[in-house]
Amino acid sequence: MTATVITFEQARDVALRTLGPECGLLDEHTRELAAGWYFYGQSLKFLATRDWRDLFIGLGGFVVERETGRVFQLGTAHERDEQLRWYEAGYRFRVWDLTVRAVTDRTATVQLLRRLGVTYAVTEFESGRHWRIPRPCPPELLDQLLHDLPLAFGAVPLSYEGFRAATDSTCCNIELVGVAT
Numbered sequence: 001m002t003a004t005v006i007t008f009e010q011a012r013d014v015a016l017r018t019l020g021p022e023c024g025l026l027d028e029h030t031r032e033l034a035a036g037w038y039f040y041g042q043s044l045k046f047l048a049t050r051d052w053r054d055l056f057i058g059l060g061g062f063v064v065e066r067e068t069g070r071v072f073q074l075g076t077a078h079e080r081d082e083q084l085r086w087y088e089a090g091y092r093f094r095v096w097d098l099t100v101r102a103v104t105d106r107t108a109t110v111q112l113l114r115r116l117g118v119t120y121a122v123t124e125f126e127s128g129r130h131w132r133i134p135r136p137c138p139p140e141l142l143d144q145l146l147h148d149l150p151l152a153f154g155a156v157p158l159s160y161e162g163f164r165a166a167t168d169s170t171c172c173n174i175e176l177v178g179v180a181t
Helices: 008-019 044-049 079-089 106-116 139-145 160-165
Strands: 023-025 035-041 041-042 062-065 071-073 096-104 119-126 130-135 149-157 172-179
Touching: 008 023, 008 035, 008 041, 008 062, 008 096, 023 044, 041 044, 071 149, 079 096, 079 160, 096 106, 096 160, 106 139, 106 160
Parallel strands: none
Antiparallel strands: 023 041, 035 062, 062 071, 096 149, 096 172, 119 130
């Protein structure tokens, strides 16, 4: 089965729909990437006036992926070029299913998993309902769970730094699968 690849024109249409009717694209910021195109938009008023007082605050730009048309939103806390390097390095989701496949250093793996914020669910009954409450995994539980691999954790939100720590780890082999949200 072959993937449906979208054209630049189709990606541009996705970008315009993503921005909505009050915004347009700043074409001078558009950039082709290996996996798609980066687009940056701004208010139509700013596009007409180029007056900074007409800017919409908090628009970080986004990538429209060539193979799927999926939109990956960039943030505003980091420089655009830095975030695009992260994207090109594989950071294309905010939430990941994480599976520990092998461990070479159990203590370091426990520390890494704690740093990544993996959780387990506690079931509580309240108001006639069962609630699954996520709790941080204590080190003792992680150590115990690591005896039976593979060990999977679903829907782990990772920053780029967490993504790099997981993918560059020498204490264990971690498989990450992005979760579309």
